[in-house]
Amino acid sequence: xxxxxxxxxxxxxxxxxxxxxxxxxxxxxxxxxxxxxxxxxxxxxxxxxxxxxxxxxxxxxxxxxxxxxxxxxxxxxxxxxxxxxxxxxxxxxxxxxxxxxxxxxxxxxxxxxxxxxxxxxxxxxxxxxxxxxxxxxxxxxxxxxxxxxxxxxxxxxxxxxxxxxxxxxxxxxxxxxxxxxxxxxxxxxxxxxxxxxxxxxxxxxxxxxxxxxxxxxxxxxxxxxxxxxxxxxxxxxxxxxxxxxxxxxxxxxxxxxxxxxxxxxxxxxxxxxxxxxxx
Amino acid sequence: xxxxxxxxxxxxxxxxxxxxxxxxxxxxxxxxxxxxxxxxxxxxxxxxxxxxxxxxxxxxxxxxxxxxxxxxxxxxxxxxxxxxxxxxxxxxxxxxxxxxxxxxxxxxxxxxxxxxxxxxxxxxxxxxxxxxxxxxxxxxxxxxxxxxxxxxxxxxxxxxxxxxxxxxxxxxxxxxxxxxxxxxxxxxxxxxxxxxxxxxxxxxxxxxxxxxxxxxxxxxxxxxxxxxxxxxxxxxxxxxxxxxxxxxxxxxxxxxxxxxxxxxxxxxxxxxxxxxxxxxxxxxxxxxxxxxxxxxxxxxxxxxxxxxxxxxxxxxxxxxxxxxxxxxxxxxxxxxxxxxxxxxxxxxxxxxxxxxxxxxxxxxxxxxxxxxxxxxx
Numbered sequence: 001x002x003x004x005x006x007x008x009x010x011x012x013x014x015x016x017x018x019x020x021x022x023x024x025x026x027x028x029x030x031x032x033x034x035x036x037x038x039x040x041x042x043x044x045x046x047x048x049x050x051x052x053x054x055x056x057x058x059x060x061x062x063x064x065x066x067x068x069x070x071x072x073x074x075x076x077x078x079x080x081x082x083x084x085x086x087x088x089x090x091x092x093x094x095x096x097x098x099x100x101x102x103x104x105x106x107x108x109x110x111x112x113x114x115x116x117x118x119x120x121x122x123x124x125x126x127x128x129x130x131x132x133x134x135x136x137x138x139x140x141x142x143x144x145x146x147x148x149x150x151x152x153x154x155x156x157x158x159x160x161x162x163x164x165x166x167x168x169x170x171x172x173x174x175x176x177x178x179x180x181x182x183x184x185x186x187x188x189x190x191x192x193x194x195x196x197x198x199x200x201x202x203x204x205x206x207x208x209x210x211x212x213x214x215x216x217x218x219x220x221x222x223x224x225x226x227x228x229x230x231x232x233x234x235x236x237x238x239x240x241x242x243x244x245x246x247x248x249x250x251x252x253x254x255x256x257x258x259x260x261x262x263x264x265x266x267x268x269x270x271x272x273x274x275x276x277x278x279x
Numbered sequence: 280x281x282x283x284x285x286x287x288x289x290x291x292x293x294x295x296x297x298x299x300x301x302x303x304x305x306x307x308x309x310x311x312x313x314x315x316x317x318x319x320x321x322x323x324x325x326x327x328x329x330x331x332x333x334x335x336x337x338x339x340x341x342x343x344x345x346x347x348x349x350x351x352x353x354x355x356x357x358x359x360x361x362x363x364x365x366x367x368x369x370x371x372x373x374x375x376x377x378x379x380x381x382x383x384x385x386x387x388x389x390x391x392x393x394x395x396x397x398x399x400x401x402x403x404x405x406x407x408x409x410x411x412x413x414x415x416x417x418x419x420x421x422x423x424x425x426x427x428x429x430x431x432x433x434x435x436x437x438x439x440x441x442x443x444x445x446x447x448x449x450x451x452x453x454x455x456x457x458x459x460x461x462x463x464x465x466x467x468x469x470x471x472x473x474x475x476x477x478x479x480x481x482x483x484x485x486x487x488x489x490x491x492x493x494x495x496x497x498x499x500x501x502x503x504x505x506x507x508x509x510x511x512x513x514x515x516x517x518x519x520x521x522x523x524x525x526x527x528x529x530x531x532x533x534x535x536x537x538x539x540x541x542x543x544x545x546x547x548x549x550x551x552x553x554x555x556x557x558x559x560x561x562x563x564x565x566x567x568x569x570x571x572x573x574x575x576x577x578x579x580x581x582x583x584x585x586x587x588x589x590x591x592x593x594x595x596x597x598x599x600x601x602x603x604x605x606x607x608x609x610x611x612x613x614x615x616x617x618x619x620x621x622x623x624x625x626x627x628x629x630x631x632x633x634x635x636x637x638x639x640x641x642x643x644x645x646x647x648x649x650x651x652x653x654x655x656x
Contacts, residue, residue: 176360184381186378187352199367
């Protein structure tokens with residue numbers, strides 16, 4: 001009797017292993033290929049670190065990486081700020097249009113990227129042709145597609161993600177904490193910075209990381225709104241895949257993988273610490 | 280001396296009137312309870328007092344100053360919330376220090392005061408813990424220390440014991456009472472539990488449907504309930520309906536269906552021929568096998584049959600059938616209960632009560648009998 005109770009079915013374990021294999025086998029293959037001396041995948045011609053060397057020497061890649069990170073940091077900062085504020089506004093709102101606001105913030109999440117890209121390109125081009133001359137005469141800056149338009153586009157779609165993540169955190173937020181802070185004599189601003197923000201901070205951080213990842217990863221929208229010479233990493237990878245050697249990209253992928261794992265691990269640790277104190 | 284006064288407070292949510300012209304006055308240093316079933320408006324009154332909701336009509340006067348339009352963070356009133364609302368990201372020390380920090384009190388004063396108040400609620404050893412690592416009773420003590428450290432004129436407690444289990448509730452009640460004696464601040468205590476209110480309060484306001492039923496000291500409410508609601512909500516009772524048939528000085532004769540004429544104290548000066556409702560508490564009856572001697576005209580005797588006996592250790596509850604009435608009777612065991620000749624199910628018994636121990640009600644509603652929740656035998 002006892003034996004039967006102790007015997008677990010092996011099926012769940014098998015399914016889990018298969019799923020993990022399905023998810024990680026491609027990554028493992030990329031990692032192996034990155035050490036392959038052959039220029040084209042498929043045939044193993046010997047161990048080599050030459051792709052990594054080429055990677056670090058490539059000026060184009062470093063340029064693309066710098067651009068990507070620059071865009072990611074700026075757009076993460078602003079989308080986190082705006083997203084958090086809109087989540088707070090939505091949470092507090094007792095307005096009868098609340099459902100509409102909610103839908104308006106939510107929609108960019110479900111609108112296809114390609115549509116976002118086309119519509120934003122249209123918006124930029126129209127704006128530039130409408131007030132480009134005026135802008136140049138007043139500020140002396142020529143309006144054109146470039147880093148700024150990429151950043152604006154990234155902020156726009158990242159903001160919705162941040163707002164949704166923070167709003168999720170706010171749903172669990174106990175409003176009596178705010179009342180308690182007021183009750184103890186705290187001002188609205190003091191309450192926000194010492195009570196509300198610290199309590200929802202894990203949500204804000206998670207939202208920021210989300211935005212950062214989305215920004216780094218984005219190809220479609222960036223492709224539409226970028227200027228002629230701008231290259232971000234996804235754009236570079238895409239063009240290299242078409243014209244050049246994919247082998248250097250394997251090495252790039254491995255380095256990105258390692259960085260991603262470090263990032264995920266750190267945030268997990270950070271978030272679990274935060275929730276522990278919350279519970 | 281009066282510290283807090285509500286004048287004609289009215290609050291509506293849409294069509295629903297939650298508070299209907301509520302006026303009451305709280306004395307400095309006392310424990311004042313707002314007692315009533317859920318939905319009676321007691322919590323809304325507390326939130327109006329704390330400044331979390333504005334009343335639609337009426338004024339709130341604190342220590343002679345009209346604070347109706349004053350924001351919550353400027354009132355000298357603190358609240359202990361039902362769920363305690365401790366800041367989860369701060370440890371006990373920071374929670375207690377919050378009110379001082381937020382109002383810009385000097386660090387030196389904070390470091391002087393916090394240990395004092397941690398000591399007051401016996402949490403000195405827990406200063407570094409987070410609220411999540413505390414028990415329910417400890418959390419409540421943090422909430423109280425956090426409120427008291429800012430030296431409020433009035434402390435509001437919103438069902439502070441509701442989240443605790445029964446044993447802890449009784450201990451915290453005694454702790455609260457001791458704490459109140461120590462700090463001497465006015466406590467306003469919101470509860471739906473009449474025993475809690477009775478044991479801790481100087482005065483109790485019984486609320487129902489947004490109106491005050493009666494305000495009084497615990498013995499006043501128990502011994503002299505004005506309405507059937509108060510009589511039934513606080514403690515246990517028996518209701519009777521009868522007609523005044525004669526007046527003898529301060530007393531009157533009351534005819535109750537199936538009963539011999541009864542003698543009652545007529546403090547309401549009810550004239551002959553008027554119908555009245557009376558409440559007689561179960562412990563006011565004396566139950567016995569033998570017919571008691573009728574010592575004077577004010578002694579009333581009834582004869583009945585025991586329908587149910589519930590032994591409860593310190594006392595026994597009997598349900599006695601007298602014609603159409605079923606009367607709840609409590610007998611306290613003064614001696615060693617096993618020595619007494621016990622009254623059993625089906626016994627014929629005599630009930631005796633004095634004219635002064637029945638109480639006439641100003642207002643009677645049949646629904647209120649449901650509060651007594653008589654089991655159907």
